[in-house]
Structures are given as C-alpha cells and as structure tokens.
Amino acid sequence: MFNISLFVAEIEEQLKLWRREFHKFPEASWTEYRTACEVVKNLETMGYEVLWGPSVVSAEARMGLPPQEILEQSWQRALKQGADPKIINTMQGGFTGVLGLFKTCRPGPTVALRFELDALEIAESDAESHYPFREKFSSLNPGIMHACGHDGHLAIGLGVAKILIKLKEHLAGTIKLIFQPAEEGVRGAQSMVEAGVLDDVDYFISGHIGLGVNNIGEIVCGSEGFLDTSKYDVEYIGSSAHAGHNPENGKNALLAAATAIINLHAISRHGQGSSRVNVGTLNSGNGRNLIPSWAKYTLETRGETEEINKYMVEKAKRIIQGAAEMYDVSFNIRKMGSAHGAVSNDQLISLVAKTLDDISDVKKVHLKKQFTASEDVTNMMRLVQDKGGLATYLLFGSEITGGHHQGNFDFDEKVLPIATRVLLETILRIVRLPERGE
Ligand SMILES: [Zn+2]
Numbered sequence: 001m002f003n004i005s006l007f008v009a010e011i012e013e014q015l016k017l018w019r020r021e022f023h024k025f026p027e028a029s030w031t032e033y034r035t036a037c038e039v040v041k042n043l044e045t046m047g048y049e050v051l052w053g054p055s056v057v058s059a060e061a062r063m064g065l066p067p068q069e070i071l072e073q074s075w076q077r078a079l080k081q082g083a084d085p086k087i088i089n090t091m092q093g094g095f096t097g098v099l100g101l102f103k104t105c106r107p108g109p110t111v112a113l114r115f116e117l118d119a120l121e122i123a124e125s126d127a128e129s130h131y132p133f134r135e136k137f138s139s140l141n142p143g144i145m146h147a148c149g150h151d152g153h154l155a156i157g158l159g160v161a162k163i164l165i166k167l168k169e170h171l172a173g174t175i176k177l178i179f180q181p182a183e184e185g186v187r188g189a190q191s192m193v194e195a196g197v198l199d200d201v202d203y204f205i206s207g208h209i210g211l212g213v214n215n216i217g218e219i220v221c222g223s224e225g226f227l228d229t230s231k232y233d234v235e236y237i238g239s240s241a242h243a244g245h246n247p248e249n250g251k252n253a254l255l256a257a258a259t260a261i262i263n264l265h266a267i268s269r270h271g272q273g274s275s276r277v278n279v280g281t282l283n284s285g286n287g288r289n290l291i292p293s294w295a296k297y298t299l300e301t302r303g304e305t306e307e308i309n310k311y312m313v314e315k316a317k318r319i320i321q322g323a324a325e326m327y328d329v330s331f332n333i334r335k336m337g338s339a340h341g342a343v344s345n346d347q348l349i350s351l352v353a354k355t356l357d358d359i360s361d362v363k364k365v366h367l368k369k370q371f372t373a374s375e376d377v378t379n380m381m382r383l384v385q386d387k388g389g390l391a392t393y394l395l396f397g398s399e400i401t402g403g404h405h406q407g408n409f410d411f412d413e414k415v416l417p418i419a420t421r422v423l424l425e426t427i428l429r430i431v432r433l434p435e436r437g438e
Pocket residue numbers: 148149150208
C-alpha cells in the first residue's frame with residue numbers, strides 16, 4: 001500500500017521551485033531549448049527513457065516556425081542560461097519536443113499525458129502587485145513571459161513523473177509523458193502527432209490551469225466545444241511611388257490589406273453553428289509621403305465544426321485574393337497553425353470523476369465544460385480517439401490574476417499539488433496492478 005497524498009505533500013515545495021525556475025526562463029514557441037533541456041535532465045535523473053529532437057518532432061509538420069536567426073539567437077541564449085549543449089544540439093533549428101517513456105515491462109495499456117513547454121511574447125509586469133515580480137522569479141528574458149500557466153503545467157508534469165516512477169512495482173503498461181513545443185498559436189502538437197508519438201496510446205489526458213475555472217479545488221473532468229481553427233499570415237506586395245509627384249505609379253498594398261480586413265470581418269455567420277474571424281495585427285508602409293508597397297497582417301478563423309471553419313477559410317481566401325486584384329498587388333498566404341474541434345470521451349470523464357471522489361482537496365467537480373477557444377491538444381486527442389483510444393482534457397481551478405495572456409497573469413501555486421495528485425490518481429486507476437488481498 002502507498003499513499004499518494006503523502007508523496008505529493010513531500011514534493012510540494014519542489015513543485016513550486018520547478019514552476020518558478022521555468023517562469024524565470026520563459027521561451028517562445030519553437031525556441032524552448034533551455035526549458036526542454038531541463039525537462040530532459042529531470043526525467044533522465046528520475047530514470048525515464050527520454051527521447052527528444054527530430055525523433056519526436058516531425059520537421060515537415062511544424063507550423064509557424066520563427067525565422068532562422070531567432071531560432072539561432074534563442075539557442076545561444078539557452079546555452080548562456082545553462083542548457084547542456086550535449087542535449088540541445090539535437091534540438092537545434094526548432095526541434096524542442098520531449099518524450100519521457102516509462103515501460104513497466106508488464107502487459108497493460110499505454111497512457112499518455114501532455115504538457116506544454118512554451119511561453120508567450122509578452123512583457124511581464126514589474127508592478128509591486130505582481131506576485132512573480134515581488135517574489136523575484138519574474139522573467140529574465142525581456143518581452144517573453146509564461147502568461148498562460150504552462151510553467152505550472154511543466155512543474156505538474158515533472159511532479160507526476162517523479163512519483164509515478166517510484167510506484168513501478170505496482171504498475172502495468174506504459175506511461176508516456178509528452179512535453180510539447182509551440183502550443184501558442186496551435187503550431188506544435190501536429191508535429192508530435194506526425195512523428196508517431198501517440199500511435200500506440202490507449203488513454204490520453206491533458207489539462208489546463210484556470211481558463212475560467214476560478215477556485216482552488218474546483219476541477220473539470222472533461223472539456224468540449226473546442227473550436228476548429230486556422231491561423232494565417234498574409235502579405236501584400238505592391239510598389240512604392242511618391243504620393244505627391246506620381247501616385248498613379250504606385251500599387252497600394254496598405255489599401256489592399258485594409259479592404260481585405262474590413263471584408264474579412266464581414267464574412268456572413270454560418271447557420272449550423274458559431275464561427276469567428278479576427279485580424280489581430282496589421283503592419284505596413286514606407287513613410288508618410290509614399291504609396292505603401294507592402295502590408296502584412298495576421299488572421300485567424302474558428303468554427304464550431306470543421307465544416308464551419310472550412311467555410312470561414314474559403315471565404316477568407318476569396319476576400320484576400322479579391323482585394324489583391326482590386327489594388328493590383330501580389331500576395332502570399334502562409335499557414336501558421338491549425339487545430340481541430342474535439343470532445344472528451346464520457347467513459348474517461350467518469351473515470352476521472354470517480355477518482356476525484358477520494359481526493360479531499362477537491363472541493364467542487366464539474367463533469368464537462370465548454371472550452372470556446374482553441375487548443376492544439378485536440379490534434380492529439382483526435383488521433384488517439386480515431387485509433388480507438390480515449391481522451392480527455394481537464395481544467396484545474398485556480399484564481400487567476402490579470403487574465404490569460406496578460407503581462408500581469410498569475411495563478412495560485414496551491415493548484416500545483418492538487419493537479420499533480422488528480423493526474424496521478426487518475427493514471428493509477430488505469431495502470432495499477434491489483435494489490436494482494438484487494
Ligand atoms: Zn495555455
């Protein structure tokens with residue numbers, strides 16, 4: 001017999017330390033070299049078989065990779081900040097995924113858990129009221145911040161790893177701990193899917209801190225209503241001319257973009273369910289007295305179903321092209337990310353719910369919640385489900401300061417031991433061998 005709550009209590013301080021260490025060294029999508037290196041080192045020390053780099057990240061399936069010089073600069077920064085060159089050599093060029101494997105060598109199911117490595121390109125608040133700043137663990141990398149709680153997810157992942165492997169004698173089957181790059185912008189999951197990391201998975205579990213679940217001890221067992229989404233970067237290329245002298249010789253890329261953007265936001269709604277479109281950034285222009293020869297904008301569409309999102313994408317592409325023709329400019333569209341809709345399986349949701357009954361720190365349980373955003377974990381969930389496995393996505397309640405993706409985002413660290421325990425107890429229900437006399 002063993003007591004998970006005691007094991008978790010023993011590592012409570014460690015969970016906090018991990019979280020704060022990851023928070024101090026945030027890295028944006030596809031550049032999570034130092035973060036991935038820390039995960040590798042920790043898992044190896046615990047006794048996991050660890051794979052990383054191109055063996056678990058398909059090169060072609062990576063979306064929205066930053067430019068080469070950013071990848072290189074970030075790699076150099078990781079070295080300076082203590083990453084082990086032997087480990088991150090094979091991650092160079094944006095291969096930052098990690099897989100921790102624990103084979104019990106007894107026949108049984110394969111259970112996979114997924115955690116995200118990336119932070120956001122957001123400057124962290126330096127207000128006294130911001131807890132990480134006050135406690136001196138705020139970001140050391142200017143303009144980058146863990147503003148979504150993935151630092152917490154990483155700590156939870158390592159916590160689960162540390163305790164799970166101690167229980168080796170009591171377990172059957174295989175555990176896979178997936179540490180995914182580039183969740184932000186829904187860019188990274190597909191690369192691990194296509195590398196085959198999930199091909200043999202029977203049970204898939206992931207989750208998120210916060211996201212509208214605001215109380216410590218409040219848990220959602222399964223999410224649904226993930227929106228199918230596509231992300232694009234669009235560029236118009238016209239030609240410049242003097243706005244006073246010979247404007248007739250210019251081809252106005254800015255007006256093409258402006259026309260497109262107004263019309264993108266005017267795409268008709270869909271009768272079969274909800275849809276979204278947003279142009280989040282627009283950059284353009286060469287100077288006040290010049291016809292703008294270039295314009296770039298970032299666009300996303302979403303739909304309640306794959307069909308609705310497809311409809312949004314088709315309409316968007318027609319508008320993008322039409323606006324280019326109106327202003328006689330050329331254009332290119334680059335796909336930067338995509339994720340499907342997904343639902344959690346009822347069977348796995350009730351297994352989680354049953355597990356929560358025995359955990360005293362869990363105060364309030366919801367079986368399901370609508371997600372109404374997008375998360376590329378759905379690409380993993382869908383693959384597992386298509387192959388006959390079960391998947392669910394939990395939410396771990398915590399008071400959130402500042403809101404997700406804001407410079408003053410923070411969560412309550414009390415969620416770390418609770419989420420660790422919830423995940424551990426759930427996995428045990430799936431892979432634990434019956435005790436003698438039970
Ligand atoms: Zn997130």
